[in-house]
Each structure stands twice: as structure tokens, then as C-alpha cells.
Amino acid sequence: MEWRPLLTVAGKEFRDRIRNRWVLAVALIFTVFALVITYFGGAQQGSIGFRSIEFVIASLVSLVIYLIPLIALLLGFDAIVGERERGSLNLLLSMPITRLELLLGKYLGLASALVLSIIIGFGLVALMLLPQLTPVALYHYLGFMLSSVLLGLAFLSIAVLSSVIARDRTRASGIAIALWFLFVLVFDLLLLGALVATGGQYGGDIFPYLLLFNPTDIFRILNIFSLDDVRTLYGLATVFPEALAEPWLLGGVMLLWIMLPLVLAYWSFRR
């Protein structure tokens, strides 16, 4: 593998997203949503303003679970199929570049744009909250940002996979939307439904492991398990065994979620 062609492709993707203000727009969305949640998240309980970092993170987790997968899928769904459909893929592949370098270059460029917008968006919020944050709170917040990045990268990876598999852009966008519904809305409902239907008698033991098959669940567990106050807010987390809740383990599974779709994408792209 050679780095120069890979970085050339990555550089172009990244610069495109800077230039068309994609990074700016997404960062702004994160900042605005996060600030609204931080200051008005408690309005239903009759209070506004910053309460505690636990509360902020718990609210942001719900936001991020909806938003980041959607943004990452939209960012990556046409990475390859877009080039294929417009006819520039042949030209790219006629250059001294391998399919692996092209694929990783695309991923790296898009990932840089996504990571930058997450860091700017949530970083701005951290800066604004800084006077109220203790070192421990800051540590938790940075953990939240890191896990958001991992979640974004995992869904970007899934998006790139669908951009390789899909025959055209329309289908790729369809796949992306379907995957969003599956992971963000349907998956947990199915699990809960199955659990309730069986009266919790069957599958109760494997239930926590099934959660590992959904990056959004891993993200949720990663964030709420580190916060004692938050754990009590979520009934779901209480069924989760301590052994599995090890952040390194969950982070490792998340890395698998980043790598496996890319491996599959390469395997499919090569044929």
C-alpha cells in the first residue's frame, strides 16, 4: 500500500467538505442542539439552565444516538457509488492507485471531516461550560466526545459499505435510511419486544450480548455506565452485567464495528 495516492484522495474529500461548508454546518447543528439541551433539557422538571454534567451527557447521548448515525450515513452513502454513477470511478481506477487505497482514502477524508465537526461542535459546548466543570466532569465529557467520534466512524464505515454494494445512488440512500431505522429505532424495540413476549424467561442471559450488535447501544452503555447518577435514570442499563460494561471492551467492539464493514466493503469492491 502506498500513502501518497491514499492521502491525495483523502485530502480531496476533506477539502470538499470544508469548502462546501459541510463541516461548519454540522458543527453548528451539534453546538446548537447541545446548548439547547444543556440549558432547557430540564424545563419539563420546571427548571432551566445548567444542572449537572451527568444530566447534560445523558441528554446529549439521546441526541447523538439519533443525529450522528444519520449524519454519518448521509456523509458516506455515495462515496463509491457516486463516483461510479457519474462515470469518474473508471478514471480514478485507471490511476496508479489500488482499490484499497481509494476506499481507505475516501474513508479517511470523510472521517476527518466528521471527526472535525464533532470536535468543533461539542468542543464549543465544553468551552462554554468550562467554568462550571470539575476535572472529573470534564473527563466524562471528553469520554462522551470520544465515544461520539467512534459512533460516527462506525456508521461512516457502514455507509461506505452500502456505497460499494449499492448499484446506484438512489438505492444507496435507501439502504442508508433503512440502516438508520434498523439501528436507531427498530433494533431496541425488537429486543424489548422479544424480552417482554417471553416474559423475560428466555434470552435474558444473552440479551446484553445482543446489544453489542448495535453500535448505538454500545455507545449508550459506554456513556451511561460511567455515570452513577445516570445509571439510575435508565432501567435498561441495570440488566447489563458489570463484566461486559468494561469501557475498553466496549471500545474494542466499537472498533470492530468500524473495521468490519470496511473489510466487507473492500472485499465487495475488489470483485
Next chain:
Amino acid sequence: MATTIPAPADTVIRVSHVSKDYGAVHALSDISLECRRGEIFGLIGHNGAGKSTLFRLMLGLDPVSSGSIQIDQVDVTGKNFRDVRRKVGYLPENVVLYDNLTGLETLQFFARLKGAPLNQCAELLEQVGLGHAAQRRVSGYSKGMRQRLGFAQALLGQPQLLFLDEPTNGLDPEAIRDFYRILHTLKQQGVTIILTSHILAEIQTRVDRLALLANGRLQALGTVAQLRHNLNLPVRVIIDAHPQHHSTILQTLQAVPTQQITAQDHSINVTLDRNEKLRVLQRLATLTDQIQDLHIHEASLEDVFFGLNEEVH
């Protein structure tokens, strides 16, 4: 005339017994051809004849189903494909470039990918007549300008071998002339050029050799003259003569074998075998008083092309 022994052909690209199947579809069947250094090689065929597939295989974008393709004796899909690709320039059919980049940025992007010097980009834009639009975004380019930009892209890194798929698509006549002028300069520098075109009249006077593809098979290969000769296409002679002389002329022609003679008003139309051409002309030359003028129509490549396609269908 002294016989000259042809210099050993310096083969740049060698396609031997290449077939390509997509599932049950035979896109190409047993294609063999060679291109020599410094020649302009034309690839002709209808849509779906297999031209673009052959290009993709020659560029190593797709693996062959059987056979082999080598550029400078190196397999196009082998380990050294990077070295091969650096020697090659490619202009895809209906090239689509990135709308959000300027002309110069487009070339710089591909130059980086190819490992070509960046300072070549501005020069190439001048060469294809886009110097004035270098800083403009491609979204504002006309079809002809995009085609020129695609051509400039193909010239990055001084390739020794150019693959141009329908290169004059969307160009106006003046631009087409400029385009072929650049091609001939490159040819003189030893660059080998393989191009496809639908406009047969345009290509037949400008290529050294031709390959005709139909239904994934190589129908003919050679110079335009060779193709004509091999196919033994008939020659048409049109004789301008006053109707009162028609009978004399027709009588004279009766002595030589012709395929078809039609007379009308002030002209006689004779279709004859290529081998009889001189004999017929010799006879006609004796009728200087009766014949006002004489036109000889050689079969054009167009006729060759359609003749071959009729054979296929």
C-alpha cells in the same frame, strides 16, 4: 522497386486471445491485436460492440476471463501495474469531472494521484486552450471545455500510451482540428495512441491502423487501404456524357466485366470489381470525344464498416 524489410515492430500493447464474459454474456471473444510504438490506432464499432470493455481490460480495470494483455511486456493487472499506469493516459467516454473544483485544481488532483509534476498542469491547460478558464469552476464549463480538460488530464505525466474513448465528443470542428494536431505532435514524439470514434469519416484519414469490433469480435484489422483491399469493395465510376454518346460508351464497357451499369440523363454509373479498375479506365480513356468528365469513388471506411456489419447481421 527495392524491397524493404520492415523494421521489427516495436510492440507497446499486446492483446492475445482475450475473452471477457459477464455471466452468460460474452462481451469479447478471442481478441488479438498489437499496437506499435508511435502509431495512432483506431477502434471502431457500434455501441455495445465491446470497445469500452476492451479499453477497460487494456487499462487493467477489469480482469480478463481468458487470454492476456501486456503493456511493454508487463501484465496490466500484475504486480507492476503502478508502473504501467504511470505510462498510460486515459480519457473515458463522456468524462465527468468534479464540478466543485476549478480546471487547475482538477488537473492538480489527478497529477498528485499519478505522481506527475504539478507545474505541468497550467502548461497543459494552455495547450488544450483552457488557459483562460484555469481558475473557473468546472460546473461552468461547456461540454467541449470539459472534454478538453479530460484530454489535458490524460496528458499528465507525459504518458507513452494514450487511451482516448470517443475523444472528439462534443468538440466543434475547429477544436477537433486542434485535437488531432496535438495527437500528431505526440505521435512524432513516439507516443502510441488508441482511440475510438463513431465519426468514421473523421477517423479514417487520421489513424494509421484500424480494428473493427462487432458483437465482441474482431472483424478486421489493418490500415484503411488494407481493409479495403481485403474486403475487395467495389469501385464506382461515374461518367459524365451527353445521352447521345451513351450507347457508344456502354458498348465499350461490355467487353470488360462490371457488376452494375445504370445510365440516366447525363451520366453513367458503373460499379465494378476493384481488380478491373485499370482495365475499365483504359477502355474509357479511348473515348475522349464522348466523355466529358469522370469521377472515381473509392469505398470509404464508412462502406467498409457497414459492409462488415452487414456480414455480421
